[in-house]
Amino acid sequence: xxxxxxxxxxxxxxxxxxxxxxxxxxxxxxxxxxxxxxxxxxxxxxxxxxxxxxxxxxxxxxxxxxxxxxxxxxxxxxxxxxxxxxxxxxxxxxxxxxxxxxxxxxxxxxxxxxxxxxxxxxxxxxxxxxxxxxxxxxxxxxxxxxxxxxxxxxxxxxxxxxxxxxxxxxxxxxxxxxxxxxxxxxxxxxxxxxxxxxxxxxxxxxxxxxxxxxxxxxxxxxxxxxxxxxxxxxxxxxxxxxxxxxxxxxxxxxxxxxxxxxxxxxxxx
Amino acid sequence: xxxxxxxxxxxxxxxxxxxxxxxxxxxxxxxxxxxxxxxxxxxxxxxxxxxxxxxxxxxxxxxxxxxxxxxxxxxxxxxxxxxxxxxxxxxxxxxxxxxxxxxxxxxxxxxxxxxxxxxxxxxxxxxxxxxxxxxxxxxxxxxxxxxxxxxxxxxxxxxxxxxxxxxxxxxxxxxxxxxxxxxxxxxxxxxxxxxxxxxxxxxxxxxxxxxxxxxxxxxxxxxxxxxxxxxxxxxxxxxxxxxxxxxxxxxxxxxxxxxxxxxxxxxxxxxxxxxxxxxxxxxxxxxxxxxxxxxxxxxxxxxxxxxxxxxxxxxxxxxxxxxxxxxxxxxxxxxx
Amino acid sequence: xxxxxxxxxxxxxxxxxxxxxxxxxxxxxxxxxxxxxxxxxxxxxxxxxxxxxxxxxxxxxxxxxxxxxxxxxxxxxxxxxxxxxxxxxxxxxxxxxxxxxxxxxxxxxxxxxxxxxxxxxxxxxxxxxxxxxxxxxxxxxxxxxxxxxxxxxxxxxxxxxxxxxxxxxxxxxxxxxxxxxxxxxxxxxxxxxxxxxxxxxxxxxxxxxxxxxxxxxxxxxxxxxxxxxxxxxxxxxxxxxxxxxxxxxxxxxxxxxxxxxxxxxxxxxxxxxxxxxxxxxxxxxxxxxxxxxxxxxxxxxxxxxxxxxxxxxxxxxxxxxxxxxxxxxxxxxxxxxxxxxxxxxxxxxxxxxxxxxx
Numbered sequence: 019x020x021x022x023x024x025x026x027x028x029x030x031x032x033x034x035x036x037x038x039x040x041x042x043x044x045x046x047x048x049x050x051x052x053x054x055x056x057x058x059x060x061x062x063x064x065x066x067x068x069x070x071x072x073x074x075x076x077x078x079x080x081x082x083x084x085x086x087x088x089x090x091x092x093x094x095x096x097x098x099x100x101x102x103x104x105x106x107x108x109x110x111x112x113x114x115x116x117x118x119x120x121x122x123x124x125x126x127x128x129x130x131x132x133x134x135x136x137x138x139x140x141x142x143x144x145x146x147x148x149x150x151x152x153x154x155x156x157x158x159x160x161x162x163x164x165x166x167x168x169x170x171x172x173x174x175x176x177x178x179x180x181x182x183x184x185x186x187x188x189x190x191x192x193x194x195x196x197x198x199x200x201x202x203x204x205x206x207x208x209x210x211x212x213x214x215x216x217x218x219x220x221x222x223x224x225x226x227x228x229x230x231x232x233x234x235x236x237x238x239x240x241x242x243x244x245x246x247x248x249x250x251x252x253x254x255x256x257x258x259x260x261x262x263x264x265x266x267x268x269x270x271x272x273x274x275x276x277x278x279x280x281x282x283x284x285x286x287x
Numbered sequence: 288x289x290x291x292x293x294x295x296x297x298x299x300x301x302x303x304x305x306x307x308x309x310x311x312x313x314x315x316x317x318x319x320x321x322x323x324x325x326x327x328x329x330x331x332x333x334x335x336x337x338x339x340x341x342x343x344x345x346x347x348x349x350x351x352x353x354x355x356x357x358x359x360x361x362x363x364x365x366x367x368x369x370x371x372x373x374x375x376x377x378x379x380x381x382x383x384x385x386x387x388x389x390x391x392x393x394x395x396x397x398x399x400x401x402x403x404x405x406x407x408x409x410x411x412x413x414x415x416x417x418x419x420x421x422x423x424x425x426x427x428x429x430x431x432x433x434x435x436x437x438x439x440x441x442x443x444x445x446x447x448x449x450x451x452x453x454x455x456x457x458x459x460x461x462x463x464x465x466x467x468x469x470x471x472x473x474x475x476x477x478x479x480x481x482x483x484x485x486x487x488x489x490x491x492x493x494x495x496x497x498x499x500x501x502x503x504x505x506x507x508x509x510x511x512x513x514x515x516x517x518x519x520x521x522x523x524x525x526x527x528x529x530x531x532x533x534x535x536x537x538x539x540x541x542x543x544x545x546x547x548x549x550x551x552x553x554x555x556x557x558x559x560x561x562x563x564x565x566x567x568x569x570x571x572x573x574x575x576x577x578x579x580x581x582x583x584x585x586x587x588x589x590x591x592x593x594x595x596x597x598x599x600x601x602x603x604x605x606x607x608x609x610x611x612x613x614x615x616x617x618x619x620x621x622x623x
Numbered sequence: 624x625x626x627x628x629x630x631x632x633x634x635x636x637x638x639x640x641x642x643x644x645x646x647x648x649x650x651x652x653x654x655x656x657x658x659x660x661x662x663x664x665x666x667x668x669x670x671x672x673x674x675x676x677x678x679x680x681x682x683x684x685x686x687x688x689x690x691x692x693x694x695x696x697x698x699x700x701x702x703x704x705x706x707x708x709x710x711x712x713x714x715x716x717x718x719x720x721x722x723x724x725x726x727x728x729x730x731x732x733x734x735x736x737x738x739x740x741x742x743x744x745x746x747x748x749x750x751x752x753x754x755x756x757x758x759x760x761x762x763x764x765x766x767x768x769x770x771x772x773x774x775x776x777x778x779x780x781x782x783x784x785x786x787x788x789x790x791x792x793x794x795x796x797x798x799x800x801x802x803x804x805x806x807x808x809x810x811x812x813x814x815x816x817x818x819x820x821x822x823x824x825x826x827x828x829x830x831x832x833x834x835x836x837x838x839x840x841x842x843x844x845x846x847x848x849x850x851x852x853x854x855x856x857x858x859x860x861x862x863x864x865x866x867x868x869x870x871x872x873x874x875x876x877x878x879x880x881x882x883x884x885x886x887x888x889x890x891x892x893x894x895x896x897x898x899x900x901x902x903x904x905x906x907x908x909x910x911x912x913x914x915x916x917x918x919x920x921x922x923x924x925x926x927x928x929x930x931x932x933x934x935x936x937x938x939x940x941x942x943x944x945x946x947x948x949x950x951x952x953x954x955x956x957x958x959x960x961x962x963x964x965x966x967x968x969x970x971x972x973x974x975x976x977x978x979x980x981x
Contacts, residue, residue: 071875095878102872110923123878373799374736429971442974446967449908453963456832457956468821475814551807603815610808618788
């Protein structure tokens with residue numbers, strides 16, 4: 019398996035309390051990888067650590083074979099972009115101003131704003147369908163548009179790797195699909211490697227090439243959704259009884275939880 | 288109200304600490320009296336000398352110190368809840384500086400050439416109270432615009448507070464230096480010279496106000512979550528905000544009137560309490576009140592004994608005692 | 624930790640309320656902003672000259688010009704050269720420095736109520752001066768300069784260290800809390816000294832009120848390099864502060880060295896506010912109010928906020944200082960008092976108007 023991001027004996031902690039323990043993980047290149055797990059299992063922590071937002075307690079994250087902590091942070095930013103969970107733009111900031119910030123890693127005292135920067139920003143706005151809205155303040159946009167604006171910023175960063183922490187939280191179903199379709203296209207057309215945390219297991223199965231299920235500070239399973247997602251895995255990871263069937267449209271695994279609810283008995287004709 | 292075990296333990300611990308400091312302070316001075324004898328004297332079984340020293344000289348000022356500490360701490364806690372900003376305190380919205388301005392003006396305007404006052408000094412607390420109340424009214428009035436938002440309240444408070452301080456500085460510089468140093472002691476905050484008449488006014492006042500504050504506590508919990516949520520759960524936001532603000536003003540006003548501008552307590556006692564028992568105001572306000580009382584009593588004790596025969600205002604010591612402890616708390620919770 | 628977060632979120636929310644409140648923005652286009660900046664510069668220069676001309680010893684613009692082009696040694700010329708000129712330049716520099724350091728503090732703490740005072744600058748300087756007067760009988764305004772600079776720096780470094788306890792380093796909430804607690808601690812010790820020693824009180828009362836009067840040009844030239852370094856670094860930091868205001872995570876993700884930038888910004892605050900207090904004593908109000916007024920005029924881009932707030936800070940302090948000479952002539956009101964009297968109505972107006980836009 020071709021891989022450009024790896025973790026070696028990665029241990030993460032908040033204070034005394036370990037969140038991830040001695041983790042060895044390889045992220046497949048050119049694919050969409052999704053971290054799943056129950057609340058508080060450390061999937062966001064792991065993503066933040068891969069993006070160097072959180073220093074590991076021990077172990078390391080490797081980007082193309084080099085320890086990420088030793089690379090200049092701007093160089094990392096030209097290879098990997100991260101969209102944190104529910105980011106907040108200062109109010110009054112326009113979409114254009116926000117997306118332009120994505121070019122920060124390419125600027126220096128010698129190299130100010132260039133033609134290339136302009137093109138990348140235009141391209142990012144076009145890819146996210148925000149050209150019309152570029153002069154609107156971000157805080158006046160709807161939830162879906164706002165999230166697209168942030169994704170546009172990470173696109174303007176023009177990186178091989180794109181990391182997103184729960185990019186669909188607080189969005190309605192239409193906008194969730196809209197965002198995930200956008201990311202799917204980016205992977206398909208531009209061959210970008212996408213790593214994200216998703217809450218919705220079914221959407222994860224539909225969009226991910228590779229799923230990493232976290233449990234008890236460890237990876238409890240990883241691989242193609244169709245080969246690893248089954249009743250026992252869901253039971254183990256989410257402590258939830260369910261049936262796993264096949265999505266009638268996409269053929270990907272579809273998880274239907276047990277539990278309570280209205281029950282309509284199909285009348286046989 | 289649910290109180291978990293840890294909160295109850297901390298509350299009880301602080302209560303004992305308060306009683307201990309109370310007895311210690313009552314026993315310490317030019318004549319040392321052991322805590323046991325102090326307790327006896329207070330309950331009416333002590334020797335005549337002990338009883339006189341304690342009940343007529345020391346008790347009134349300790350009572351005032353205790354009430355002032357409680358009042359300021361609770362007022363600070365309330366304001367932090369309404370304004371939702373860790374920097375909120377009775378000082379920041381101008382209550383203390385309004386009272387200070389009133390007092391300094393009082394001293395400057397009613398002084399004769401040879402430093403005598405033309406009116407009775409007992410008007411001073413009333414001037415202070417009026418200063419705080421007028422400032423609160425002014426801030427509230429200027430901040431009103433289809434209701435009062437916390438941000439506008441605090442910004443206008445800062446503005447008015449700056450004006451009041453400017454006025455205070457001017458009065459101090461224009462007036463005679465003797466008055467300036469007297470005013471300076473007052474601004475720093477001191478319970479020196481408190482008598483039973485003071486104690487008998489401030490004690491019921493503060494107790495009643497605190498009682499009301501504790502009853503309003505659930506509104507405060509809701510207010511801290513923000514305007515939308517508060518309104519969503521059916522809280523009459525504006526009315527309660529006014530009521531809470533009134534209580535905070537009255538508490539600050541009574542404290543300032545009897546002890547001057549004792550700093551630190553209103554700002555930091557709620558933060559210390561927050562770090563000990565968490566954010567729910569049901570536990571936070573009483574704990575903050577105890578911390579405030581302990582702080583001011585110890586500060587007063589330090590002020591009258593450490594540099595004897597010099598008498599240092601308690602306001603100098605509140606921060607000196609409280610600040611290191613707060614920094615320790617910051618340091619201790621560094622990993623959680 | 625959850626308690627911390629709760630307050631932090633509250634503070635952050637307040638910040639956002641603030642900015643939204645001020646989003647009515649007077650000057651919108653690049654062109655308007657550029658023209659506005661030049662107008663401010665002209666006004667600043669005009670006030671520098673006016674500050675030289677007007678005062679107790681009344682002169683004319685013509686005499687003032689002659690004092691510098693054709694010095695004749697008269698008392699009038701001497702006053703203009705050695706009293707008015709330094710005073711005017713000092714007011715401009717101090718106003719600008721305090722305003723910039725206020726912007727930096729509000730961005731660092733993400734708290735719209737923050738000012739250089741939160742960093743313990745004034746409290747540290749005040750304590751240092753009072754100690755030097757009480758214990759070492761330091762007498763002159765000159766002697767206060769380095770003492771107060773040192774005090775300010777020590778206090779600010781202390782605050783920075785206490786605020787950085789823990790693994791996530793300097794967070795807005797910890798900085799705010801540590802700063803306010805250290806500031807209260809120092810100022811209460813200062814009060815203690817003042818209460819014990821009446822002579823000290825007499826000597827430093829005017830210093831404690833803050834003033835640009837009676838300082839020599841030497842004082843300014845001695846401290847100016849520090850201020851100038853602070854100005855330049857703040858301007859260079861501007862675009863990075865824009866990133867910082869989008870949150871630590873986003874900024875780090877874009878390759879910003881967040882810790883280093885915070886440290887640099889904090890050092891600038893020490894240079895600027897420390898330098899200012901060294902020259903003029905604690906002049907309050909400008910550091911907290913000018914950033915708000917500036918944002919109301921030109922919005923949220925720090926590349927504009929920093930130069931604009933520098934101009935406006937200088938303008939406010941100069942105007943206040945000129946008026947301070949006339950209010951109770953022949954005596955003077957401390958300039959800190961005047962800034963509050965001029966600035967407050969303006970500030971209240973903005974606070975009210977800003978929220979009208981909602």
